[in-house]
Amino acid sequence: WRTGQVPFEAIDRAVANYAALGLKVSITELDVTIRGASGGQFGGGFRRGRAGNTAPPSIEDLNAQAESYSQLFAIFKKHEDVLERVTFWGLNDRRTWRRGQHPLLFDADNNPKPAYASIMSVGSQ
Numbered sequence: 001w002r003t004g005q006v007p008f009e010a011i012d013r014a015v016a017n018y019a020a021l022g023l024k025v026s027i028t029e030l031d032v033t034i035r036g037a038s039g040g041q042f043g044g045g046f047r048r049g050r051a052g053n054t055a056p057p058s059i060e061d062l063n064a065q066a067e068s069y070s071q072l073f074a075i076f077k078k079h080e081d082v083l084e085r086v087t088f089w090g091l092n093d094r095r096t097w098r099r100g101q102h103p104l105l106f107d108a109d110n111n112p113k114p115a116y117a118s119i120m121s122v123g124s125q
Contacts, residue, residue: 031103066114
């Protein structure tokens with residue numbers, strides 16, 4: 001998903017619908033990009049040799065991403081009885097398939113981004 005364009009209501013509804021069927025839910029390959037309209041399969045990643053936009057994200061970008069992650073994890077916590085796992089699509093922004101989109105919880109130097117703290121705060125509630 002992309003910051004500012006995450007379909008929170010649809011995600012909440014989908015998890016609830018799977019739960020109503022008696023199914024467990026796994027969230028896999030999670031990331032929330034800061035910029036970029038699509039993933040690498042559509043030309044935004046390194047599959048075609050493009051480095052992507054290497055400009056660092058602004059603090060406003062990082063805070064908006066943190067809010068998106070916070071809202072996602074509030075949904076996940078709400079449904080924790082049926083949620084088996086959440087798996088991210090990588091560890092840090094240096095080794096992501098979505099170069100230049102800064103999608104993960106740790107920056108290129110493995111420093112936690114505001115998104116990490118926002119998720120941790122949801123987990124402690």
